[in-house]
């Protein structure tokens with residue numbers, strides 16, 4: 018009897034998802050000729066994403082502070098041009114300081130390269146350390162760059178996107194924005210905050226054909242991330258690797274789904290991943306405890322010397 022009920026529930030759920038599926042599966046943005054703005058585009062993940070979009074024919078605006086790094090990256094990206102009309106524009110601005118300034122440079126960029134089709138909020142930074150060792154100014158700075166920087170840039174482009182009834186906004190969070198970990202007390206909250214922003218914003222802008230994605234990269238030092246953004250475009254959740262998959266199912270909460278199979282996988286796998294997650298947490302706790310004991314031991318032998 019119970020089994021029958023469970024089966025009926027699953028069938029009803031699938032049917033329901035099928036009914037709303039036209040509403041939840043955005044078409045991928047056509048990158049050829051599109052204007053893509055990448056904050057933090059002069060280095061690391063942002064640079065890889067910019068290169069990937071450029072390779073597919075997009076016009077790129079790179080935003081970061083350091084001008085020489087911007088120009089160097091511009092040259093690097095231009096090597097991948099696919100037609101002679103493509104432009105890479107560089108703007109030197111601190112996304113975390115003055116909203117008026119961010120707004121005016123984005124206006125200028127839109128005057129030069131046309132309205133923004135996709136904004137990738139990748140400018141970010143991290144500091145790690147034990148809570149008591151981190152200055153409170155560090156908490157303020159990370160929140161300003163990682164969170165408010167993304168708010169400012171998105172706020173500056175959203176009105177035009179709504180008018181045009183099209184657009185994509187990507188927030189680059191982190192796996193440390195899905196789970197709080199030792200040493201990340203200043204960083205994790207800024208990345209958790211992006212998810213809250215993304216969920217609320219997505220609900221507002223979906224009727225305007227604007228789609229929001231939150232990317233949760235793991236520790237990254239390879240250009241592999243560019244592959245991810247290519248295949249995940251239009252999805253609300255973007256992750257990498259098997260840990261990333263489990264984390265994104267486990268922390269799916271009230272995030273929207275962008276495919277029927279995504280919702281189904283969450284329903285089926287959540288419980289088992291919670292069990293696996295508890296093992297992870299147990300092992301993290303035991304690592305932390307072991308390190309603490311080791312440190313205390315070495316400190317006390319240092320003292321006796």
Ligand SMILES: NC(=O)C1=CN([C@@H]2O[C@H](COP(=O)(O)OP(=O)(O)OC[C@H]3O[C@@H](n4cnc5c(N)ncnc54)[C@H](OP(=O)(O)O)[C@@H]3O)[C@@H](O)[C@H]2O)C=CC1
Pocket residue numbers: 056057058059060061062063080081082083084086110111112113139140141142143162163166189190191192233234235236237238
């Ligand atoms: N690498 C990793 O392991 C992971 C990274 N992430 C996130 O991905 C994003 C990119 O990381 P990663 O590629 O490693 O970073 P990098 O340090 O390589 O690049 C950071 C980029 O952001 C720019 N930037 C930093 N602060 C500001 C600011 N205040 N205003 C404007 N631009 C700024 C930098 O340029 P400039 O300094 O000239 O301003 C640079 O272009 C970050 O948000 C990070 O938190 C998430 C998960 C894992």
Ligand SMILES: CCCCCCCCCCCCCCCC(=O)[C@@H](N)CO
Pocket residue numbers: 142143190191192193196198234235236237260263264267290291293294297
């Ligand atoms: C079923 C449950 C699975 C649980 C898996 C848990 C895995 C946790 C890995 C967390 C890695 C954190 C990377 C932070 C990267 C980052 O943002 C910084 N490099 C920036 O400096």
